Structure formats: structure tokens, C-alpha cells
Amino acid sequence: MKNLVILGAGTAGTMMANHMIKKLPKKEWKITIVDQYKTHYYQPGFLFLPFDIYTTKQVKKNGKKFIPKGAEYIQKKIELIQPETNTVILEDKDKLEYDILIVATGSKTAPDEIEGMNGPMWYKNIFDFYTYEGAKALRDKLREWEGGKLVVHITEMPIKCPVAPLEFAFLADSYFKHKGMRDKVDITFVTPLGGAFTKPTATKTLHYLLEEKNIKEVTDFNIERVDYENNKIIDYADKEVEYDLLVTVPTNMGDALIERSGMGDDLNFIPTNKGSLQTLDHENIFAIGDATNIPASKAGSVAHFEAEILTDNILRFIKGEELKEEFDGHANCFIETGNGKALLIDFNYTHEPVEGTFPFPGVGPLRLLKESRANHMGKMAFRWVYWNMLIKGVHIPFVSATMSEKGKKFQEVN
Known part of the structure; x- marks a missing residue:
């Protein structure tokens, strides 16, 4: 009996368990998935939690219910990977031997990396929304906040879902308008990038929306520290941005x-081949999702595309066949713009987001790089798709793992 071990039961790990259980002969392979956490979170929902659009119950479920029958699920902390002996060490010193290892341990926020961020004002007037705890605490703060300077800030790239901070700024604009207090809130979007987003084409559209919504933009801001006593963030060039509420x-x-x-x-x-998802240093170790260093967006939809390609490559590896470098960095992302509308962008390693239709060329029904209520409904529907299809490893109809070029006018990425 050979052993396939998956580390991490988040989005990517759970998907891979569901894919591989269908593909590997049960008499030949044992599949084990390890994760220390009981709860599985719908992380895209953290964006909506602070604005009371989603409830806490809508963004979390018991993770075990999504692990396929036939796979062994171990709920323990992982202490160490020992590639030289094909062994994983767990918290109680138990050992797991593997023939193939899939690392899907994700990424985590690290507020301690910036001086003053995770200090006495953390979750008082400084918040994140990339964690369940942070999003919930921020929800409670916004319910009672009376206004002032709201700063939405990105520390550095890469981050999970690069558009989420922009979405937060747009939703904040909408939220305070509906509360009748937008005139009491000054919103500033602060980024280390030279523009609103990582892709120049999308940046033009997103910058226009920032202007339209009267959201100030501070670019090329590389934060050095948070001066929580004086409510300022300060970059390495001594540029300062004042806040009353820092998100x-x-x-x-x-x-x-x-x-x-x-x-x-x-x-x-983990250094990973961006096309095959095989790690660069160990041929029987593969990485997926946020755990990798590949230059693709760290988002659930990207992990979904990766999973389809990685499944095929693991089967090739088992057969001794050459791996295919098929993953093209495909990302498909709804960008909530507030007031019941959203954008949709579709891009990959070599192609910028473009205008067009999705998923059917010339038909749609969704339009790319255009605000619409249909795109907003697509964003809202994604939660159902996530719980019922995506993490179960079910192929989403009409959406290919690689980016389709049909009916689109492309601009190459330099």
C-alpha cells in the first residue's frame, strides 16, 4: 500500500482529497489529510462580514463533512516535514510516511512583522478582515463607529485575493452611504503598488472607480511602522497617513x-514550478494554493484551477510520465464595487484582464471589466458554488482550468 499525504484541509487541500479519492485505486493507495483546525472557513465571506452582509454562520462549517469517504482525516498540528526520509512529524511525535506529499498549508496574516501593528490598539481601532476574528471584530466596530478617517491599507504583496482591499473600500463607501453618514467618513486607500491593482489594465478601471466614489489613493507606500499612539502609519520615506480607523x-x-x-x-x-505545481527541490512533493511561491493570485478560484491540473500531473508522476506544465496562472475574480454591482476580471500569467464576455464568447451572460448587477449576483452565488461544488472537487461547467482566448482581445503582459 502506497501513501498520499495531504497537509492542510483548507480550500486547496480539501479539493485535492476529493479529486484524488476518485482517481487512485483504493487497493493500492491510502489517502491521508492532516489539519489541526476543526472549522473550515469560506474566506471570501470575510469581506462581507464587517458590513453585516453575511452572518458568521454563513462563512464557517465543520471541515470534516467535506473530507471524502475513504480518506483518513487526522486533526493534529503538523510539526515538521522531513523530505529526506519522506516523513511528516505530527504534534505528538507520530510519524506519517508518504510516497507523494501535497502541501496545501495556505498562508496566514503576520501583523507582528510591522512595528506597532499588533500592539495595544489591535482590534480597537486597528483591524484586519483577512481572519474570521478580525472580520467579526471589525463588524462590531463599524456598527457603532461615528465616522472620521478610514484608511484601507495593504502592507506588502503577495496577499490572498489581491482585489479584496479595494473591494473593502468600495463596500465601505456603499455601507456609509446607506447609513446616511458618508459625509462623515473620509476614505483613503493606501497601497505599496504604483496603482490600484497588480494588473495595469484593471488598474485604470479601478482607479476611475476610486475617483468616482471620492476615495483618496496613496500609492508606493511601503510601511515601516504604525504609530498607534498618534494614529498614523509611516513609510520608509517618512511619508505619513493619519487615521481614526485603520483597516x-x-x-x-x-x-x-x-x-x-x-x-x-x-x-x-514553497518554491514551485508555476506550470506543473511540482516543488523545485523534491520531485515527490507538490504544492498548491496559497502555499506556493508561483506568481498567480492567491484565491480559491485559482486553487480550483490548479487542482484540476495537479490531479492529472500526480497521475502522470505515478506512471513515470513527464509532467505537463499546463497551469497558466488562470484567475477569474469578481470585484465587488458596492451599491449592488461588481466587476469580473479574467487573466493569467501572460494576459491582462480584458473586456469581453464570460463564460460564453459573445454571449456572456457576464461581462468582463464592466460593472453590472449580474456580476454582483455572480459574486453572491459563489458562496453556494464554493460549499457545494468547488471544495468538493466538482468541475464548474463551462469554466476551463486554463484561460480561454475565444472572443477576447488580448494584451500581452510584459
């Missing part, structure tokens, strides 16, 4: 397990 996206890092195991880069992300 920040802290540094995102791979799991500390990766650092302990000596397998990651400076941010604990």
Missing part, C-alpha cells in the same frame, strides 16, 4: 511549518 492587510506568509522544515523562501512560500 490593514498585514504581511501574508506561508505556514511556520514550512520555515521549520527549511522548505520555503523568505515569506515561507
Whole structure:
């Protein structure tokens, strides 16, 4: 009996367990998935929790119910990966041997990386919304907040779902308008990038929306510290931005397990072949989702596309066949713009987001890079898709793992 071990039962790990249980002969392979946490979170829902659009019950479920029958589920902390002996060490010193290892340990916020961020004002007037605890605490704060300077801030890239901070700013604009207090709130979007987003084409559209909604934009801001006593964030060039309420996206890092195991880069992300998803240092170890260092968006839809390609590559690896470098960085993302509308962007490693229709060329029904209520409904429907299809490894009809070029006018990424 051979062993396939999956580390992490978040979005990517759970998907891979569901994919592989259908593909590997049960008499030949044992599939084990390990995660220390009982709860599985719908992380895209954290964006909506602060604005009372979603409830806490809508963004979390018992993770065990999504683990496929036939796979062994171990709920323990992972202490160490030992690639030289094909062994994983668990918290109680139990050992798991593997023939193939899939690392899906995700990424985590690290507010301690910035001086003063995770200090005495954390969850008082400084919040994140990339964690369940942070989003819930921010919800409680916004319910009672009477206005002032709201700063939405990104510490550094890469982060999970690069558009989420912009979405937060747009939703905040809508939220305060509906509360009849938008004139009491000054919103500023602060980013280390040279523009609103990582892709120049989308940046033009998103910058226009910031202007339209009277949201100030501060670019090229590389934060050095948070002066929580004087309510200011300060960058390395001594540029300052004042706030009354700071909503920040802290540094995102791979799991500390990766650092302990000596397998990651400076941010604990695993060096991974961006096309095959095989790790660069160990041929029988594969990485997926937020755990990798590949230059693709860290988002659930991307992990979904990766999972389909990685499943095929693991089967090729087992047969001794050459792996295919098929993953093209495909990302498909709704961007909530407030007031019941959203944008939809579709891009990959080599193509910028473009105008067009999705998923059917010339038909749609969704339009790319255009605000619409249909796109907003697509964003809202994604929660059902997530719980009922995506993490169960079910193929989403008419949406290919690689980016379709049909009916689109592309601009190459330099």
C-alpha cells in the first residue's frame, strides 16, 4: 500500500482529497489529510462580514463533512516535514510516511512583522478582515463607529485575493452611504503598488472607480511602522497617513511549518514550478494554493484551477510520465464595487484582464471589466458554488482550468 499525504484541509487541500479519492485505486493507495483546525472557513465571506452582509454562520462549517469517504482525516498540528526520509512529524511525535506529499498549508496574516501593528490598539481601532476574528471584530466596530478617517491599507504583496482591499473600500463607501453618514467618513486607500491593482489594465478601471466614489489613493507606500499612539502609519520615506480607523492587510506568509522544515523562501512560500505545481527541490512533493511561491493570485478560484491540473500531473508522476506544465496562472475574480454591482476580471500569467464576455464568447451572460448587477449576483452565488461544488472537487461547467482566448482581445503582459 502506497501513501498520499495531504497537509492542510483548507480550500486547496480539501479539493485535492476529493479529486484524488476518485482517481487512485483504493487497493493500492491510502489517502491521508492532516489539519489541526476543526472549522473550515469560506474566506471570501470575510469581506462581507464587517458590513453585516453575511452572518458568521454563513462563512464557517465543520471541515470534516467535506473530507471524502475513504480518506483518513487526522486533526493534529503538523510539526515538521522531513523530505529526506519522506516523513511528516505530527504534534505528538507520530510519524506519517508518504510516497507523494501535497502541501496545501495556505498562508496566514503576520501583523507582528510591522512595528506597532499588533500592539495595544489591535482590534480597537486597528483591524484586519483577512481572519474570521478580525472580520467579526471589525463588524462590531463599524456598527457603532461615528465616522472620521478610514484608511484601507495593504502592507506588502503577495496577499490572498489581491482585489479584496479595494473591494473593502468600495463596500465601505456603499455601507456609509446607506447609513446616511458618508459625509462623515473620509476614505483613503493606501497601497505599496504604483496603482490600484497588480494588473495595469484593471488598474485604470479601478482607479476611475476610486475617483468616482471620492476615495483618496496613496500609492508606493511601503510601511515601516504604525504609530498607534498618534494614529498614523509611516513609510520608509517618512511619508505619513493619519487615521481614526485603520483597516490593514498585514504581511501574508506561508505556514511556520514550512520555515521549520527549511522548505520555503523568505515569506515561507514553497518554491514551485508555476506550470506543473511540482516543488523545485523534491520531485515527490507538490504544492498548491496559497502555499506556493508561483506568481498567480492567491484565491480559491485559482486553487480550483490548479487542482484540476495537479490531479492529472500526480497521475502522470505515478506512471513515470513527464509532467505537463499546463497551469497558466488562470484567475477569474469578481470585484465587488458596492451599491449592488461588481466587476469580473479574467487573466493569467501572460494576459491582462480584458473586456469581453464570460463564460460564453459573445454571449456572456457576464461581462468582463464592466460593472453590472449580474456580476454582483455572480459574486453572491459563489458562496453556494464554493460549499457545494468547488471544495468538493466538482468541475464548474463551462469554466476551463486554463484561460480561454475565444472572443477576447488580448494584451500581452510584459
